[in-house]
Amino acid sequence: MTLAYAPDAPLATPAIAQVMERLGLRMTFAKDEEIFCQDEEADLLYIVVSGAVRTTRLLSDGRRQVGSFYYPGDLVGLETGDLHRFSAEALCDSTLLVVKRSAVKTFAGDEDLDRALWQATRRELERTQEHLLVLGRKTACEKVASFLMDLAQRDRSEQIALPMGRQDMADYLGLTIETVSRMLTQLQGASVVEFDGCRRFRVTRWDALERLAE
Template identity: 40%
Template sequence: MRSHSHTASAVTTQSEAYSPCENCNVAQMSLCHALSCEELRELSAISTSLEVGRGVTIINETDSADYLFNVTAGSIKLFKLLPDGRRQMTGFLFPGDFLGIAMNDLYAYSAEAIEDSRLCRFPREKLEGLLSRLPQLENRLLNMVSHELVLAQDQMLLLGRKTAVEKVSSFLITLVKRGGESSADKHLVPLPMGRSDIGDYLGLTTETVSRTLTNLKKQKIIAIPSGGGIEILDQESLNELAEGLD
């Protein structure tokens, strides 16, 4: 069963003679990290810039895994379709994250843009050809795959052992680690996904997610600015809640 999201009729721009990778604002976090200028040009030569709007499907589960992607702006949600048509959220991707790694010839999950996003798209066969010639690129990709496995293990812990407040607190800590605007005593982290997506990811109802966030706000551990996102006011207390130490 396919997602009901818009078809990925995105705007694409072919790479020019110069390498746009050299000026990428997420290069230090992405697949391109540690490549020389010449190697970046080789990678750029097989890449296409892809801009997708909110709600656009980037890949569909069970489709042929012909492309891989690097997220350079925006945010993406990953999900699997259950036999009854429901969606199980499996993760969220942000700038610097890699998308589309498959163990066989088919994508194992679907991906949809949460907001207007931008990605670099690489044909799988051409990227595999580069991997055989550029050991730094291959090592970087292996590191990113290892990171995905760690995240999957963390997700299993979230779903299996933690309480609602521990799950929500852990999720917010993850967002803090991914970055955001920071000052000496607080962090403002984006929250582009809706409460229902968070609940699906954490194995909670939308109401439980909203109630837990409200309770954290009442305890002055977080604030919820009118402009969006979550402001972490007391990260030490949030850490303790995430670890079940309250």
């Protein structure tokens, strides 16, 4: 089955996509299972087929920073250096397509691999810039609203999945879990969003959510 890649996925060259589908091995990972670890050799590439992935980095004082979240169609683990800067774990039961970087280089060629590296670097820079803006210039409510808006724009269904837990959100947004929970309650109380349990929500006031997320 051909993968349906997300519009903003950093996998931008058809040659890379074809190699991944031709040579890649499908692997399943259980919730919270490690996919690769921080400072491990980056000799494998991954595409999320189903589920979701988070990248994390442990700081010197033992705190955890969530770097980003990846969804079906996203390419994970394409580094410009030889080592992974972050660890990656499955947020939920997930399937990934895995292939050796050397195989991609052999079958796609240096030019396509270099192009994919550039595209991945560009996309990760955009992710980092967006993340820095959220961390440095927004209030707690605006941070949570921006996070929910990003998920809503990706999913575009009435009931939007929230594959990560409150602690993941807190570690990504630079907040405490108590603050995240309080902001979600506040947004629901203002009828901006409506939650169906802890892991699914719908946007009831798009204009209000967009204003907070700007």
